[in-house]
Amino acid sequence: MNNFKIKTQIYFGQGALERLEEVGNKKVFVVTDPFMVKSGMINNITEKLKSANITIFSDIVPDPPIELIVQGIEELQKVKPEVLIALGGGSSIDAAKAIMDFAKKITSVTDMEFIAIPTTSGTGSEVTSFSVITDKTKGTKYPLVSDDLLPDVAILDPELVKSVPGSITADTGMDVITHALEAYVSTNASDFSDALAEKALILSFKYLLRAYNNGEDIEAREKMHNASCLAGIAFNSASLGLNHGIAHVLGGKFHVPHGRTNALLLPYIVDFNADIVGYENNEFSRAAIKYANIAKLLGLPCSNARAGVRSIVNEIKKLQKEMNMPTTLKACGVSMEELEKLKEEIANSALLDACTATNPKIPTPLNVIEIIGKIKE
CATH class of the missing domain: 3.40.50.1970 (Rossmann fold)
Known part of the structure; x- marks a missing residue:
């Protein structure tokens, strides 16, 4: 029940x-x-x-x-x-x-x-x-x-x-998108949490850039405020995943803003969870199918699950670029020497994070290290 x-x-x-x-x-x-x-x-x-x-x-x-x-x-x-x-x-x-x-x-x-x-x-x-x-x-x-x-x-x-600076609007807005996407593919997702996550994503992809470009756009501000709340209710029910598991540890170690860390990781977590490699005859993972469904809702190219996943990843990266967000840990001021020294500790801690337990694909320490490697520099 x-x-x-x-x-x-x-x-x-x-x-x-x-x-x-x-x-x-x-x-x-x-x-x-x-x-x-x-x-x-x-x-x-x-x-x-x-x-x-x-x-x-x-x-x-x-x-x-x-x-x-x-x-x-x-x-x-x-x-x-x-x-x-x-x-x-x-x-x-x-x-x-x-x-x-x-x-x-x-x-x-x-x-x-x-x-x-x-x-x-x-x-x-x-x-x-x-x-x-x-x-x-x-x-x-x-x-x-x-x-x-x-x-x-x-x-x-x-x-x-209305007065929130653009950089914080970007960080927090990407946090909303991460919350909604992780809740949507969580192993605890339900019809109820999915409905909330879907609406949060539709609002976020429509209004986040508007809010970033013009803080006085009261409609965009209101819609992003609502999207944040909707995504919160979604993940409060369904929980989150590996994206937050890693972000919590990186944030604790290097003090990079939480939403910014989530944004860095998100394209690579989507790729990891979708697990497209090795799937033939259109036999895609549950996560890939759900990501593709979001692509359809957003009106993005989605001839099949593979194309839908690629569209979501590209749209995330496009948003990061349009909001002038850093796309590497090095650009966020993280020491590469310190990261290398701590990477195994970070990986092990991320796997123990409560959020990781509901990730759609079970990760290993090596998986986490590989993902971190993609956002290093």
Whole structure:
């Protein structure tokens, strides 16, 4: 027996932030990053919480470390909030999830409404039961997985992403595409997750470049925000694959932005999963057939599964080029000497990552090393 559920209430479109007016005069603890405060974006939230008693914890950094989570728990315990609001990208939302979850387990704070408000269109963290925290001493990212991490409410207001720089729009947008493609070919995929992944991909390939070229294009921003959320629900149900398994390790070791690492890997992961070599008489792998189905939905050349897979790979590479994204680890500032030294450790860690377990093709350490070799330089 299978199961599909959505816990989070989703408010979306222009004016979605008005949902915050329902908070009233409760005690509110906001988890965010320094830029949200410095840029004044936090005012979009506080203005809707006029009668609330607000405390802002704005120390969040990319790849939030364990020490920061501990600090957040201590601050939250002092406030004992009735509402927890996460404002920001994946790092802020992931940190808020971890702070909330551990606080409920080790402090006297046991109940609060959790509202997630993403300011980038990429992670889908506002609707997932995943959180990733970092042990910087070991250079390792630890995924937390629990339905207890799911926000009660997600607010997707496109006004909050209009000012996102082009490079971040590109990174986060490719993260959406990776989430949707990995969920689509996951061994845990279902009709329900497939429907969400398909729509996320249709929206992303139509609107990502528009959002990149013109941040003020409110339609493109809204559609990418929705696509991110749809992909998040898809992979929350179906999980992901080897792309994320490798990206988590590379990101932990070399601090390359997560979406950028995913984009580097994606064309080669699609090739690996499709496993076209050796298939004759149109007997293609399940993954190849599903990739080809996406090519058809996108209106790309797809005379057979082989052609469909090639079209998807070419379209991914085309997007990377049009958004001026680096296509090698060396271009991302990664030391080739360090990469060579750590490649076996990276491969073994990637295979142990929880995301890799649902990859459609079982990889070996040598497969991972070969894939990394293709994005080196």
